[in-house]
Amino acid sequence: MASTCTSAPTVGFDLDMTLVDSRPGIHACWVELSERTGTYVDADLVVTRLGPPLQEEMAHWFPAERVPAMADLYRELYPTYAISGTRAMPGAREAIRAVQAAGGRAIVVTAKWEPNAKLHMEHLGMEPDAVIGNLWAEGKGEALREHAASVYVGDHVGDVRGARIAEALSVAVPTGPCSAEELTEAGADVVLGDLTEFPGWFSDYRPDSVPARA
16 A cells, blocks of 8 residues: 555545436536537436546547537536536545544545536535546546545546555445446455445544555
8 A cells, every 4th residue: 555544544535426426417418418519419328327537428429529619518518507416425425524534634536527526515515625627547546646545435447447556445336337346346445335334434444454455
């Protein structure tokens, strides 16, 4: 494990389908985008595969030359159509508070555009110590290292890869598109049923007791 671990560690959390159930809001945003552009988008399908960067999903529906402009339009629509419909995942607030109550820092590291990620936190009354956006998979490892995070909690195999790059403990929850089996096979160190189990797990977590990876 990274040498920056302390008795009150920094814990990183993914956003979509880890801390928030953004499916209703994202669905509404894609429906509006489809109507405005006259381009067919299966919003029901889109919300089954949340996690990767927006541009990857855009590429399924728009030609490559239109993706940047459509991504910009989507982000403009997002505050109006996606924020109010998004709900906190069960245990999300308690997970953040558990870290902070122990004297640690809880940060959000997400692929979502950072201003919109912050809007979600404000709307839902969550108060992480930092929100870092626009990062996916291995790219998340950079922010986790910068903030000396010793744990990263996410729902996607890409989150597991980000944790490994940062030499952080990968704690996974199968509340998104990836099953517990997929997360385990990807290398997650711990798989919880959902975030309601996090405070109990965290109360027993001792960074110095976790063996370093080979």
